[in-house]
Amino acid sequence: MLRRIRQTVAFVVIVLITLLFLDFTGSVHVWFGWLAKVQFLPALLALNLGVVIGLMVLTLVFGRIYCSVICPLGIMQDGFARLGRMAKKNRYRYSPAKNVLRYAMLALMAAGILLGIGSLVALLAPYSAYGRIVQSLLAPVWQWGNNLLASWAESRDSYAFYTVDLWMRGGVTLAVAVATLTVLAVLAWRNGRTYCNTICPVGTVLGFFARFAWLKPVIDTSKCNGCGLCARNCKAACIDSKNHSIDYSRCVDCMECLAKCHRGAISYSALRPVRKENPVKPATCKVDADASRRQFLGATATVAVAAVANAREKTVDGGLAAITDKKIPSRHTRIVPPGAVSLRNMASHCTACQLCVSVCPNGVLRPSADLLTLMQPESSYERGYCRPECTKCSEVCPAGAIRPISVADKSSVQIGHAVWVRENCIPLTDGVECGNCARHCPVGAITMVASDPSVEGSRKIPVVNTERCIGCGACENLCPSRPFSAIYVEGHEVHRTI
Missing domain, CATH: 3.30.70.20 (Alpha-Beta Plaits)
Structure with missing residues (x-):
């Protein structure tokens, strides 16, 4: 149930944020422009302390729910990770935190902000990376579709729509957007939230507070049989099923582990894990070995936006x-x-x-x-x-x-x-x-x-x-x-x- 709620809210959020970048009329911003202002890094740079403190409190209560529900780049990665799981189930495994790389990226971001190196901040900012992807790759397709609709309406003496100019605003930005989308798609398809837990400086900052979150996934060792199914479905690679532990600094509260545990051994609560004196010996979880029934044919979502270069009419x-x-x-x-x-x-x-x-x-x-x-x-x-x-x-x-x-x-x-x-x-x-x-x-x-x-x-x-x-x-x-x-x-x- 919690996973379904999270997925529904995340879907609504990413659709609305995407429309902010696609809308050329300004009508969407009137109602939902606040979604851009509640993003962590923009709020921090704008010194919007109310939003920053609010996100910190949200993390201290619910964990890194921001990364799964509010951050559009994180939600997009969940989409690619879902395609990866459709191709091969139970594909993840626990890996230790790469803290050296995480803190190095955070230090790099901090240096960029303090020294005013905007290009460095731009490359590492998660919300901005998503905005560039939508603006450079999806907006031309959206505008082209609008122009087709406007032409069709005009042929029927209706002027409810109007055409807009299609032109490439920046070749460098397009190249960066394509490279970012490619890297994120491959990482998420193969390993889930690798970017969020190794490179993203916002994820690292929120991870500090998520360690002390009030509500978090908790493993009940009295029910756990050590099958490891939770770890093999954790896209944050933060569940160590052998030691019944979870790295909360990397957990993004996706609730996948709750949905996959057949024994109800994991709950999202304020309780803390209690160690048993004689824990149940690890048992082998029965996983369907019939690969032919599990493989999903053609699990690739190709985002191919050819430059919408209409043959330019001469003025x-x-x-x-x-x-x-x-x-x-x-x-x-x-x-x-x-x-x-x-x-x-x-x-x-x-x-x-x-x-x-x-x-x-x-x-x-x-x-x-x-x-x-x-x-x-x-x-x-x-x-x-x-x-x-x-x-x-x-x-x-x-x-x-x-x-x-x-x-x-x-x-x-x-x-x-x-x-x-x-x-x-x-x-x-x-x-x-x-x-x-x-x-x-x-x-x-x-x-x-x-x-x-x-x-x-x-x-x-x-x-x-x-x-x-x-x-x-x-x-x-x-x-x-x-x-x-x-x-x-x-x-x-x-x-x-x-």
Whole structure:
């Protein structure tokens, strides 16, 4: 019964968290955005002490139930482990804790947090690893299905759905997501919770408290016949059936041992194991040896998400000339969204979960490819610009890397300033009037002036008021110059208020 309850709750949690990364409308976050904020590491980095203390208390009462019910990466591993058990039953065995490796990974994570090495934290954070897998591999399929549905509805004069752009936001992030999924799938399929109990720093931290949990699986030696069936079904490899002991620092409270014990020798209670003077001699458990009846054919779940690279339709100007795609300008300082406060704050708090990237409706945010800020979000304006009325990224960030900001405050935050490039400006290169940047600047920071005041009727060029510019990127995005815009945004290390 306890196992069924845990499985049901875990299924609901992972479905809702997955939808957080797939939803591009923002409706799911209104109701279930709190699930991202109760993840241990994001809450710790956001200094959300209420959540951190709550998870500690939860662990002291129920053990490492967090790893089986709340952590999406742990729940995903349970799914792969289930496939492994379908292929071969009773496949696990007890193994001693690899504490040197566990503490080394924890020390590495702590060093990354203290030194502000965001890429190191991003690679080890379990919640963020799951977010990258969903955003990089599953989201394109979800969006492609949405576009098919939108096309079908449009053919029937219904506009209940709308199409969204499909594009690869980051090649490095995709590669990391594929590698992470492959490693976790193989480890979980073969050995269960190996990652959680050897590499995951969150599991190691919670393991300290789980040792003293009030409720935990307890072996009643008066009922146990030493068959070892519990150990062969423990995906955490923490049950030593010969010595009737359980390593509670690694037990994730999956309740599999309770369900598999035919003698009721294991209970989830506050009792402590009582040693018998003359324990029952170990007996051989009768296991069906007929392999032909036990093998499950084809136990592989292949997640094959080919890059949804539609043959890109050419955008044409007036139906005549193909417009070349914009290229990313070389910026001296990268741009992070309003609410990030500074590059330092972003680097020290962000776990690169990609939640902000997934909800950005304008295609502005994408993962960084720089080594020190690997996979952390940064702004670029080839596909859109940061609209002053949008604050979605600040609403969903669970780690405090992008702090909540109001629409009114956003218009006064300067994340960068526009820089004009004379050599690319079409009034000078093509001899035509433009003024696109000035017309679309939401704060009126760009003014068109005569390129040569001494010549009457000379073409007008933009002049940027850097004190008024907020760095939204509207000018860069809407500039008709190709492949590089004639005006681009240079980021600020520390955001300013204007």
